[in-house]
Amino acid sequence: MIVLVGAPGAGKTTVGRRVARELGVDFADSDELIEMRAGKSVAEIFIDDGEQAFRAMEREEISRALARSSGVLALGGGAVLDAATRAALREHMVVWLRVGISSATERVGMNASRPLLLGNVRGTLIRLLDERTPLYEEVATNVVDTDGVDAAHVARDVVALVQGSRTATP
Secondary structure, three states: OEEEEOOOOOOHHHHHHHHHHHHOOOEEEHHHHHHHHHOOOHHHHHHHOOHHHHHHHHHHHHHHHHHHOOOEEEOOOOHHHOHHHHHHHOOOEEEEEEOOHHHHHHHHOOOOOOHHHOOOHHHHHHHHHHHHHHHHHHHOOEEEEOOOOOHHHHHHHHHHHHHHHHHHOO
């Protein structure tokens, strides 16, 4: 399984879909898996059930997806906060799509579907990046910078990493 991690606005879902298409494998997004399970959006889960309930569903859905052990999986930006999820990622190729605050802010804008970013988007992103960057570093087996680069280019970089690791494995 190829797992994409990174902050909101890094391009995990967009890049993940492109990588999966290029490699001819399945794609899954942990937030979409949670929404299918719950029958409502991530924002509604946060409002109705709270972040703790969301994080429990997130941990379970990621565990299920990783057990399939094939394809590309894009994780929600906060998935790395869970120690069990970080431990499960050790068995997989994890690509951190690193994004700076300016690019992330520009990409997410005022997106109401991202409940943790409501209000002061830039300030919240700075706080999230400060909190999560060490965790992204911990789980990443590879890093691809996304600042100033379009999704197609980032996807090509990820595919090259994947193909390089395949050729390196006997």
